[in-house]
Amino acid sequence: MLEYLYFPHDISTFGPQVDWLFEVIFWIVMIVWIAVMIAMVVFMIRYRTRPGRKAEYIEGNTRLEIIWTTVTAVILVVLAFMSRATWADIKEHGPPGQVFYAVNAKQFNWEITYPGPDGKLGTKDDLTVENEMHVPIGKVVRIDLTSKDVIHSFFVPNLRLKQDAVPGRVIKVWFEATETGQYEIPCAELCGFGHSGMKGNLTVQSQADFDKWLADQYAQNKQ
Amino acid sequence: MARAVTASSAKVRPFVARVRRIDPSDSTYGGDRRERPFMSSAMLAILMVIASEMMLFSGLIGSFLIFRLQSAFWPPPALPRLPIAVTWANTFVLLSSAVTISMAVRAVHQSRQRLLRRYLLATLALGVTFLAVQGSEWVRLVAHGLKLSSGSYGGTFYILIGCHGAHVTAGVIWLACVVVAAMRGRYNARNAAGIELCAVYWYFVCAIWPLLFVLVYLM
Amino acid sequence: MSSTAAVAAHGVHAEHHQLSFLRTYVFSEDHKMIARQFLFMGLFMMSIGGLMAMLMRWELAFPETAVPGFHWVPEPFMYDGAIPPNTYNAMFTMHATIMIFFVVMPILVGCFGNFLIPLMIGARDMAFPKLNMLSFWVGAVAGVIMISSFFVPGGAAAAGWTSYAPLSAVPIYTGVEWGQDLWCISIIILGASSLMGSINYITTIINMRTKGMYFFRLPLVIWSLFITAILLLLALPVLTTALALLLFDRMGGTHFFLPAGGGEPLLWQHLFWFFGHPEVYIMILPGMGIASDVIATFSRKPIFGYRAMAYAMISIAGLSWIVWGHHMFQSGMDPALGSSFMITTMVIGVPSAIKTFNWLGTLYKGNIHYTTAMFNALAFVAMFVIGGLSGIWMACTPVDMYIHDTYFIVAHIHYVLFGGSLFGVFAGLTYWYPKMFGRMMNETLGKIHFWITFVAFNCTFFPMHILGMAGHMRRIYNPQQYDFLKPIIGINEFISISAFVLGAAQFLFLANLIWSYFKGAKATENPWNANTLEWTTPSPPPHGNWPGTVPIVYRGPYEYSSPEVAEDFLPQSQLIEHSTAAAD
Ligand code: HEA
Ligand code: HEA
Ligand code: CUA
Numbered sequence A: 001m002l003e004y005l006y007f008p009h010d011i012s013t014f015g016p017q018v019d020w021l022f023e024v025i026f027w028i029v030m031i032v033w034i035a036v037m038i039a040m041v042v043f044m045i046r047y048r049t050r051p052g053r054k055a056e057y058i059e060g061n062t063r064l065e066i067i068w069t070t071v072t073a074v075i076l077v078v079l080a081f082m083s084r085a086t087w088a089d090i091k092e093h094g095p096p097g098q099v100f101y102a103v104n105a106k107q108f109n110w111e112i113t114y115p116g117p118d119g120k121l122g123t124k125d126d127l128t129v130e131n132e133m134h135v136p137i138g139k140v141v142r143i144d145l146t147s148k149d150v151i152h153s154f155f156v157p158n159l160r161l162k163q164d165a166v167p168g169r170v171i172k173v174w175f176e177a178t179e180t181g182q183y184e185i186p187c188a189e190l191c192g193f194g195h196s197g198m199k200g201n202l203t204v205q206s207q208a209d210f211d212k213w214l215a216d217q218y219a220q221n222k223q
Numbered sequence B: 001m002a003r004a005v006t007a008s009s010a011k012v013r014p015f016v017a018r019v020r021r022i023d024p025s026d027s028t029y030g031g032d033r034r035e036r037p038f039m040s041s042a043m044l045a046i047l048m049v050i051a052s053e054m055m056l057f058s059g060l061i062g063s064f065l066i067f068r069l070q071s072a073f074w075p076p077p078a079l080p081r082l083p084i085a086v087t088w089a090n091t092f093v094l095l096s097s098a099v100t101i102s103m104a105v106r107a108v109h110q111s112r113q114r115l116l117r118r119y120l121l122a123t124l125a126l127g128v129t130f131l132a133v134q135g136s137e138w139v140r141l142v143a144h145g146l147k148l149s150s151g152s153y154g155g156t157f158y159i160l161i162g163c164h165g166a167h168v169t170a171g172v173i174w175l176a177c178v179v180v181a182a183m184r185g186r187y188n189a190r191n192a193a194g195i196e197l198c199a200v201y202w203y204f205v206c207a208i209w210p211l212l213f214v215l216v217y218l219m
Numbered sequence C: 001m002s003s004t005a006a007v008a009a010h011g012v013h014a015e016h017h018q019l020s021f022l023r024t025y026v027f028s029e030d031h032k033m034i035a036r037q038f039l040f041m042g043l044f045m046m047s048i049g050g051l052m053a054m055l056m057r058w059e060l061a062f063p064e065t066a067v068p069g070f071h072w073v074p075e076p077f078m079y080d081g082a083i084p085p086n087t088y089n090a091m092f093t094m095h096a097t098i099m100i101f102f103v104v105m106p107i108l109v110g111c112f113g114n115f116l117i118p119l120m121i122g123a124r125d126m127a128f129p130k131l132n133m134l135s136f137w138v139g140a141v142a143g144v145i146m147i148s149s150f151f152v153p154g155g156a157a158a159a160g161w162t163s164y165a166p167l168s169a170v171p172i173y174t175g176v177e178w179g180q181d182l183w184c185i186s187i188i189i190l191g192a193s194s195l196m197g198s199i200n201y202i203t204t205i206i207n208m209r210t211k212g213m214y215f216f217r218l219p220l221v222i223w224s225l226f227i228t229a230i231l232l233l234l235a236l237p238v239l240t241t242a243l244a245l246l247l248f249d250r251m252g253g254t255h256f257f258l259p260a261g262g263g264e265p266l267l268w269q270h271l272f273w274f275f276g277h278p279e280v281y282i283m284i285l286p287g288m289g290i291a292s293d294v295i296a297t298f299s300r301k302p303i304f305g306y307r308a309m310a311y312a313m314i315s316i317a318g319l320s321w322i323v324w325g326h327h328m329f330q331s332g333m334d335p336a337l338g339s340s341f342m343i344t345t346m347v348i349g350v351p352s353a354i355k356t357f358n359w360l361g362t363l364y365k366g367n368i369h370y371t372t373a374m375f376n377a378l379a380f381v382a383m384f385v386i387g388g389l390s391g392i393w394m395a396c397t398p399v400d401m402y403i404h405d406t407y408f409i410v411a412h413i414h415y416v417l418f419g420g421s422l423f424g425v426f427a428g429l430t431y432w433y434p435k436m437f438g439r440m441m442n443e444t445l446g447k448i449h450f451w452i453t454f455v456a457f458n459c460t461f462f463p464m465h466i467l468g469m470a471g472h473m474r475r476i477y478n479p480q481q482y483d484f485l486k487p488i489i490g491i492n493e494f495i496s497i498s499a500f501v502l503g504a505a506q507f508l509f510l511a512n513l514i515w516s517y518f519k520g521a522k523a524t525e526n527p528w529n530a531n532t533l534e535w536t537t538p539s540p541p542p543h544g545n546w547p548g549t550v551p552i553v554y555r556g557p558y559e560y561s562s563p564e565v566a567e568d569f570l571p572q573s574q575l576i577e578h579s580t581a582a583a584d
């Protein structure tokens, strides 16, 4: 059970950066929180009312105000700039793609479109399957993400990846899986009564298995 | 330690609690304050109404701009053009009404009743004309097939201009009431608030229009 | 003083009999009565919103099993007590809507705003008593409409309290017909109500302060309500715009949010969150103000850095307009824009930091009295800090990519809204109850309620952080449908049981409210030895607030343990020879 109390097992290339940022913030926040709590509890006990005692008349302290304002500001702004790079890698640019899919969300399924043998999307030999996404390990997968009806959200916990699928616009998403296995693709944005339970399967395979599976699929949808 | 005495026992000024409803002009109201507020509560209130109206319009204008800047063709080929010339004239009508009402304010400060009534009536007439012209133009546009439902072009047009129209209508109704009161000689130099409040609101209604005109008709 | 008070009190009594029952209790223009009306409305709605929460918790712990005692609910809303998905969606939608718009806002802004502003600035009533009454009744109408939407065919709105388009814009997407329309209409009407309210507050605070009550002598709770009113005034119209456009999409055949007709789904999110983020500070600022006053009073010490506190609230209000994008990091909004929103969002943590540290500074070297109000105020600080700190993770865009729309967010929501706003409400009610109802609240019962609530609250909402880290999505009615969530069902059960305790504990509070009203010890004029003006008049204050003249203010609100006098408090209105200069 314990291992479930933390992030699910990470299988993506940018996952470690995300987890690392989470931990950095975790420690900053822990220090701040513990400091605040200690101060609070100590004051609460130390300065509890006692007969015949009068509180000390202190109106404030400008030096302190300036100190804690600037310190917090610095910590937070630095944090923001640290996060920028990672964010840019994941959502703005990122490596050139090696495998290309189109994912089309609809109430309440993921339509995954593989480019046909010609390797191009949008040609008639394309192959569309519902909820079954197979990817080769160690390849940069680029997805054109969109939706047919309402907003859904493409979420793979193990990849640390989440991106809303918005009708009317195509959003580019990329990831690179580092471990073979079966993972879930839940929908993370409320999309109607079927939102709960809207999920696909992500299968990360060796290149060989992947090619074989893809070949079978094409063969099947030939006849 | 300094001897402490309470304020009220310092100078005894019993308050007669047998007032049915406290009215703001009551001298003891809001504490025996000597300094007068820098602005009457009513004026403050109307200014705040205007502030929130501005947020309302900026929401609409923001949405309009998003659609306007996204679309390649504006207006879309199929749909009728908006009546520029007539609306130029109408803009002039509305803006001149702002002038007349400012005259009315000037007049009331000099307690010149006949002048006041004349300018108020003029403003009212101009306001009504504006609405009438807008209305007739809308009828024509609908006839030419520009509907609320015809794309973001039709939608934003009717919502934005309609919202302004609703504000003008409200202003006209208010003006009408003010005119009636003015006919009864309600207002004079010492009692001009009624006119001033209405004028401020009317200024707002007039001031927002040119912006909408430029964005929706000319841009 | 007291003699004149007694005399006048008689006069007041006489004149109360003159006013008809209707004018005194129903269509009252007395700010104190209107405040009570808002309070009761809020508490009543709280029981409904809470009930929704309880049902949700049952569903999440024991998915698709019948809720005990709910077999009577007709299909399709429930199937012999079992909750279908759409009903679940309607439940968290209405839970959030009710809690935010009909519990926290009416109580924090409506009740405390109305009750405290005139009494604490030294005015005999609001600037516009009639408008004030109207504000309540319009709000009540909105409430009735919202509740009635449960009973229309298709059930209540089910697109989340954020009602993202296109889901909310096309009935077939949710299967909800009237519910969503009524939801929009109700909130538009509520907007009108709070517009009237905020105009009244701002005007009153600017124009009707008693002699000597300069802005920087206002109690912080008044500062907070003043700023809140400004936020309300400017934020709600934007929501009204969005709702109007949504209604037109639903009924008028327009396509503002529907890509099919050239609409833009993200437009809704921008409009909604441009309102939505100021809204969340609308819900916390009054709590901060209440906590400041209570903590200063019971530490018997001036608030630490009074001006810093006021400026911090002002800058929170200012910054709250430029951070809305942090709700849209994963929405497909330009990621570069996301980065800039991340920076502004981080920056908005700073003023909150100032406030936190100043509260601690107030405790320092104080002489702390542990009343129920004080406990709740301290809990406010502790819980708000937790909720605020969890906001830092979400502000960090890459981390938010993982925790967005998971229970991590739900945990944040409740730490700031229940741990913050509601503990603020508890603190405020126990502190001002004597002034509102003329009797003290029962301390023992109050402390029992506090401790159960405090413990149960943390047991309920802290584990949600862990659920969130495990990837548990929000707004799903059955976690069991996901393999990666099966192992943590235990946590969900634990949360639910704590939640039931938490809900039950609120009955203690209700009981205390009612019991104290009839049996509580009679309240003196100034039971807490506090400084602010509301404590210089009988409890409850007569019509017109002060039997004698309105007190004049000679100093700031937090002169506790001042060396100038022997007692450890020095009311704002108390005249001391050598400090008369302060008066003018
Ligand atoms: C009272 C309500 C309230 C308040 C006060 C806040 C305060 C904050 N909120 Fe929260 N928020 C909500 C109510 C509130 N929020 C709600 C309801 C949602 C969900 C909406 C929905 O989707 O349904 C939400 C969602 C939400 C999101 C979107 C998450 C997502 O959907 O992915 C984000 C992201 O940045 C965020 C951030 C913040 C931040 C940074 C603060 C800051 O203001 C917090 C500042 C406070 C502190 C930081 C603690 C005190 C400071 C110190 C002790 C100093 C030291 C600190 C450091 C050095 C780090 N909030
Ligand atoms: C002020 C705001 C507020 C408050 C107080 C609460 C209180 C509670 N909330 Fe809520 N909640 C939200 C605001 C709030 N919530 C918001 C904004 C969301 C997001 C919705 C969305 O996703 O769209 C949410 C969502 C939300 C979820 C996630 C649903 C989902 O995503 O699937 C859950 C799940 O556990 C939950 C649980 C609870 C619980 C157990 C309480 C408990 O604290 C409730 C305890 C019970 C009471 C406080 C009342 C009980 C009292 C009585 C029954 C009688 C007493 C009567 C009187 C006093 C008159 N809430
Ligand atoms: Cu698709 Cu939620």
Ligand SMILES: [Cu+2]
Pocket (backbone or CB within 6 Å): C276, C277, C280, C323, C324, C326, C327
């Ligand atoms: Cu926010």
